[in-house]
Amino acid sequence: ILVADDHLFFREGLIKVLELERRYVVVDEAKDGEELVAKANHLKPDVAIVDITMPNKNGIEATKEIKDASLITEVIALSMHTDEKLILQMLQAGAMGYLEKNISKEELYKAIDSVVEDRRMYFPESTSRRMFQLIQHSSLMPFGGSSIEFTEKEIEIIQWVCKDCSSVEIGEK
DSSP: OEEEOSOHHHHHHHHHHHHHSTTOOOOEEESSHHHHHHHHHHHOOSEEEEOSSOSSSOHHHHHHHHHHTTOSOEEEEEESOOOHHHHHHHHHHTOSEEEETTOOHHHHHHHHHHHHTSOOOBOOHHHHHHHHHHHHTSTTSTTTTOOOOOOHHHHHHHHHHHTTOOHHHHHHO
């Protein structure tokens, strides 16, 4: 894990919290966006936890550079900002998750596991509905921002699939 935040006290505290969980290894830290990009290119960490507002290059620009370089590094934004425009810009730059700085360490661990192990975007339950709505009306939505309309029969089948019914069982029902 590479940690990037311009506030030394917060950065050091975050590293200590990550080191409590023995399965994580913090490979380095960065105090600004330029240092983040340079260290990500050199170290190629699995994940970078990135603040949005940093000097010399913000987290959005740094994330875009990391993703444009085709690094395997996944980015999780960790910020005090709740401005939807900034969050959306961070996601459009390639971040796989967005966390507010007031989360628990368990929530941080869940985000890392989801992004690194499952390669899935992650948002805390408290903000997931808002994040989905934000993504749904953005360029990140694969269907151009339009919603998908399902028939009653399609919804019924989706419900059976979610209940782990087999194709044969669904066909019988």
